[in-house]
Amino acid sequence: MGMAKRKLELPLLVEKDEDGLYVVECPVLSGCYTQGKTLDEALKNIQEVITLCAEEEENRKVLRDYHPQSFSFHTITSMVNV
Template sequence: MATQKYHFPILIEQDEDDIFIVSCPVFKGCHSYGKTIDEAMKNIQEVIEMCLEEEKPNSLNHFIGFREIEMQVAV
């Protein structure tokens, strides 16, 4: 069986308990977490593998990218 490398975008956030939340926006519901970024990244790889069992790489959503917006916010 041939293999092919894919690059998946990962969004990393940190919650109020200092847990790292990771998401792969290419797949709906593809989220995981970890106490460290390394642990979270290892966990999201496992979730992505499960998502790939459901969706074939050829049918993946075409991810466009992340953007930032700068705004003035009253605090």
């Protein structure tokens, strides 16, 4: 019997790195990140990576129980030595 498909809205973190590349991560899924020269390219790439990561057993378990309201994003300001 095949796996059921579900349409999910997943959170993404996007950051432009020091080389000018866009780095995209889906924090809900383990090991789910990629990059691209443009934001559009990075977002296209993360779609492919999400599909691959969703095939891993650990991530399938997470996705079965995932509900968008269970995710929140917070930032803090911290003084650090650099």
